[in-house]
Amino acid sequence: AQKITQTQPGMFVQEKEAVTLDCTYDTSDQSYGLFWYKQPSSGEMIFLIYQGSYDEQNATEGRYSLNFQKARKSANLVISASQLGDSAMYFCAMSPIGTGTASKLTFGTGTRLQVTL
Amino acid sequence: DSGVTQTPKHLITATGQRVTLRCSPRSGDLSVYWYQQSLDQGLQFLIQYYNGEERAKGNILERFSAQQFPDLHSELNLSSLELGDSALYFCASSGRSEVNSPLHFGNGTRLTVT
Numbered sequence: 001a002q003k004i005t006q007t008q009p010g011m012f013v014q015e016k017e018a019v020t021l022d023c024t025y026d027t028s029d030q031s032y033g034l035f036w037y038k039q040p041s042s043g044e045m046i047f048l049i050y051q052g053s054y055d056e057q058n059a060t061e062g063r064y065s066l067n068f069q070k071a072r073k074s075a076n077l078v079i080s081a082s083q084l085g086d087s088a089m090y091f092c093a094m095s096p097i098g099t100g101t102a103s104k105l106t107f108g109t110g111t112r113l114q115v116t117l
Numbered sequence: 118d119s120g121v122t123q124t125p126k127h128l129i130t131a132t133g134q135r136v137t138l139r140c141s142p143r144s145g146d147l148s149v150y151w152y153q154q155s156l157d158q159g160l161q162f163l164i165q166y167y168n169g170e171e172r173a174k175g176n177i178l179e180r181f182s183a184q185q186f187p188d189l190h191s192e193l194n195l196s197s198l199e200l201g202d203s204a205l206y207f208c209a210s211s212g213r214s215e216v217n218s219p220l221h222f223g224n225g226t227r228l229t230v231t
Contacts, residue, residue: 035219043205045222104150104173105220107160
């Protein structure tokens with residue numbers, strides 16, 4: 001079984017500052033993928049970034065980077081130079097990797113980020 | 118735009134009724150997933166189809182059923198609706214079932230049961 005824990009229900013950050021959203025996970029799978037999704041108030045789920053458990057380098061996508069620490073089972077999302085449009089709910093998720101495994105995602109409870117002026 | 122299309126956007130219905138939610142995956146994607154997002158349960162995986170066949174089942178009630186058609190679109194049928202079924206229902210698609218690839222979500226169907 002897989003479990004994702006996001007301990008920060010809400011976060012505030014000032015515009016142009018960087019912010020880290022925490023995510024820890026638990027799994028018995030040897031290979032797995034970690035994902036971050038953004039859900040604005042309009043409701044859609046937007047894929048942000050992916051990290052494979054076998055990747056040695058941390059993933060980056062524009063202003064998003066994933067701080068992956070495998071031994072600590074953490075996959076924190078770092079948003080640099082925050083913008084007002086970053087205000088949203090952020091979900092960490094994971095899925096197993098491997099032939100025959102359904103790649104369904106298990107989600108955390110989310111962190112609501114509010115970017116202020 | 119994720120390329121995943123869900124209809125309708127909003128649905129309001131009464132308890133005991135039956136509704137059908139529709140999803141068209143991204144062009145070329147063979148896998149379709151259904152998720153339910155409610156305030157108390159968060160995002161819950163319901164069911165996955167891959168190229169027309171059921172691949173995985175999650176916390177899907179017996180009153181709910183789904184199918185994926187030859188053109189790869191999918192429908193989620195919810196029957197004998199209860200107040201607690203009110204939620205945002207997402208469809209997502211991905212390219213391959215066995216290889217890890219990001220799920221791309223539609224904009225959701227917001228179901229309100231009164």
